[in-house]
Amino acid sequence: MITMLPEYNGDRCAITGKPMINAVGFFARGATGRVCLVLTGELRDGDEISTLSEIREWAESEDGGYLDY
Numbered sequence: 001m002i003t004m005l006p007e008y009n010g011d012r013c014a015i016t017g018k019p020m021i022n023a024v025g026f027f028a029r030g031a032t033g034r035v036c037l038v039l040t041g042e043l044r045d046g047d048e049i050s051t052l053s054e055i056r057e058w059a060e061s062e063d064g065g066y067l068d069y
Contacts, residue, residue, distance in 0.1 A: 001027045001050045001058060008040050015041045027055050027069070035059035036068040 008023035022043035029035045035055065043049075050058075052069070059067040 001055050002047050003027070003050050003052055003055055004043070005037075005040060011040065013042050014039045018042075024049070027059075027067075029059070029062075029065065033059075033062050033065035034068050035065065 002024050005023045005025040008020060008025070010019050011023065012018065013020050013023075020040065020042050024041055024043050024047060025037045026039040026041065027035055028038045035058065052067075055069075056067045059065050
């Protein structure tokens with residue numbers, strides 16, 4: 001899942017290395033159920049943006065799952 005991360009604007013993009021203007025974070029679930037930020041990048045056309053609340057809900061949708069952010 002992807003969400004906007006304005007606090008990362010100006011930081012280097014994990015994909016291109018360039019400073020980000022519209023920073024987004026890519027979240028993934030690990031084997032233990034923990035969901036965490038795994039990559040930051042620049043917003044692209046077609047990205048489906050979720051809220052942090054939606055990501056937390058998704059994280060907790062599995063037994064033992066939680067958001068580590």
